[in-house]
Amino acid sequence: MGKLSRFRKRTLRGQLISYFHLTLLLSILATLITWGIAFVAFLWLINTDKINPANYYEEMIPELAAWIQEKGDVLSEEHKVDLDDMIPLDGLDYQIVNLDGEVVYGSMAEQYISTTERLENQINTNIYDKQGIIYYYPIYNDEQVMNGAVGFRYQVKLQSSNPKMTLLIAIFGGLMFLSPFGYFYLFSYLFGKRFSKNIEKPFNDIIEGAHRIQHNDLDFSLSHIDSTVELNHLVDAFEKMKEALKASLYKQWDLEQERKDMIAAIAHDLKTPLTIILGHVEGLLESRQTNPERMERYLKTIQASAERSIQLMKDLNEVSTIEQVDFRLEFTSVNIKEWLESKATEYMLLCEEKQITFQYNIKNLEKETVLIDLFRINQVLDNVLINSLRFTPKQGKINWQINITKEDIVFEVLDNGPGFADNNTTRIFEKFYQEDPSRSKSDHSGLGLFIAKTIVEKHGGYIIASNRPEGGAYIKIEIKNIE
Template sequence: MGKKMTDTPKPLRRQFITQALWILFLSALASLVLWVGLFFLVTHLFQPVNYYEKKIPSIIRLADQEGGALLDPALRSRLEEIVPREGILYRVVPLAGGTGYGTLSEGEVPKRTELIRNLNQSDQRNGYIYVYHPLVDSEEGLMGVLLLRYALSLVASNPTKGPLAIAFAVGFMAVPFVCLAGFSFWFGRRLEKRLTPAVHLLMDGAEKIEKSDLDFTLGQVGGSRELAAIGSAFERMRFALRSSLEKQWRIEQSRRDMVAALAHDLFTPLTLIQGHAEQLSKGQGHDEERKRRYVETIHTNADRAIRLLEEMQEATRLELPTFVLHGVPVEAGAFLKQKRDEYTTLCVMREIQLQTEFRDERKDRQQLFHLDERRLSQVLDNLMANAMRYTPAGGVIKWRCLIREGSLEMEIADSGPGLSEKDLRFLFDKFYRGDPARSLDQGHAGLGMFIVKTLVEKHGGWITAGNMPQGGACFRFRIRELDGERV
């Protein structure tokens, strides 16, 4: 049971959601790992972002030591010894007037009032940090301002490695997207490998059907529950198409067999009719007795040809979808007695004894029984004619009938040669004429038993054929009571 549940394909929706969650989880985990690795490289290849900010205290200490004396340009070289030229720009601004000196342009120096207001503070403008430090004389008098400018960024902290720093910054930002793209591609390939065999299997099956090759089995289609359902529907369609084509082929084969059988069976009577008609047409040298025999032969064979055609038409009619049995209320006892009288007369003419046994096990024996009287008579006529054909003079035909609630069961047995193994296999097939060793004549199209079986089954019943222990053929069949019209 567990294995079956494991082998059941998951729905596509569940697979997509599961893969999406795995992609997000693994992308986040991989991004974290890569970020840690990149951070480790950054710390070894680049100066930290606050590298120049750490230089500010030493510059401030020098400014405090020199005080107002730092306004003298002669001390510029000393100041620039500790001010990193690549990362920090400075300007020494005297409050008494003058431009002062430094690497920071005069245009970035604010007005005197703003300088005084920002003393011992820092502000941020245009991505840079400005530090304002007072320069005082020995009497603590404010003489000027030391203005420092630097930036807190990887590129600013590594001016000689700018392109590389930019590449690392872009890499940091691109890591999550790269991981998402990579894992999406990986999981997409896995899903493709899971679904592709099923899709190829369905495409191969469609190509075979297009070529009218239905002699194959699609097999189990995996990949997803939806594809498995499509595969099952595809297999049912293939089986239905194959059954339909086989049925069509059987119908076509039956039609060809019918035409061939009709041509074969009509050949003999029509040849006899033609030959005797030619003799009559000559009109000379024939006495009345010979003419009578010619006319009788023509009449007999014409009747035989008509009977063959009628059997063909009847077999075709029974197979039409429009064929309907008409159930009418019939008094079963009276119907059986009438048929018994008919068959008794025929049996007497053939010197055959007919034994009958009718039993009615219904509670109300006067209740009418719904059946198609004409079609049931057709079934009995065929079975009785078959029994009389093979029962020799002095033989016995036994007819038993059991009437029950909603059904009729009958048995017709004769004392003839019985049925051969071949008969038992093919007796109810179209155009089967019986084993030659048993057949006494071939004056029929081999459709009688086929018609009997079809009519019995149309009544919702069944029919079997066998041999009696003491010899002779035995037919048993059962039909159900009809309710109105039954197709």
């Protein structure tokens, strides 16, 4: 099994060469075995007188020539009947010629000798023509003087020696001649079928896989296929293509679902402020008496709802911007201490309005300037600090810790508000996620922390959130200090 597996893992070229050599070798061996069996069978048939050997008539000629000599003067045509009876004319022709080579009688009329001198030279010598071999024996009279000759014509062929089996011998000879080609065809077919079987399954599986992909069915694998090196590479490439397509389609489906969720969330978030605006406008239109206090309250509510709708659209536009493939950060050199003190003053003023204590502390100020996208980092800090400000109660505290090294910039925000709901510290960075039981009671879009997380990751950093053991929320932001 191991050898077969190693053989299958060879290249197509290597397998084809191996199959060709095996086909050739086995064809030669099978042919030699067949010819050997046929040869043994042929000898047995000859030894048991089932068939005559190819020189059967040739061996009869000396005996016939001796019998003719014993007959005496056979130049007379009256001996023709006896010679026709004695000589097997089905495989042997003869002629009686005089000293001048003229044919007196016999079964062949062709004249091969034209003079006495030539006759003497051709005695006991083979003459060849298209019909066979001609051999002449001298004929002597009673005084032992040559007065003529008898010529025999024969063929040293198995068919000629067995005239009644000519067709059978021809068929047998043809089979022996064609046996190498037959064996070569047989082994070529068998090895070709085996080779085809080895490569047929991978191709069929790839075709089936292509059909399944057409129907968006990507839950299959071709990694179990074991074939030639080239087909293994093809299957691996197909598998990688399928996995890439699967990831792409899943991403597309996720984006499509996300788009649907976004549309639903936008519709839901816009519905609340628009309903409030519409209700207050209708209230003002239906009011017959002008009440300055009521009108001011309604107009402020309408203004707040409109601002909330505008902020939602801004957040959506910001999400669309940072999720673009070609989105790039714009790094600038920033005096870190001046910038942080400016931001701290800004947050301190906001906290004073809500009667919240704000503290900040800068540690390990190893660099005076850093390279960051100032606009985007401001967005991150504003989203985190304002979110902390939103949930910290009056008389509460917010602590902002900054740690600056040559490699990293770490921001930590701690408050003593209600903290995060259990098991939700990772989900708060999801798009449109809000911890409030009802969205209608929320005054934010659920996009701020998602935007913050995306910007931080594009700075090569991370953002995490957790609940403090003593109560309140904790958020840590770490970004790379780009040189």
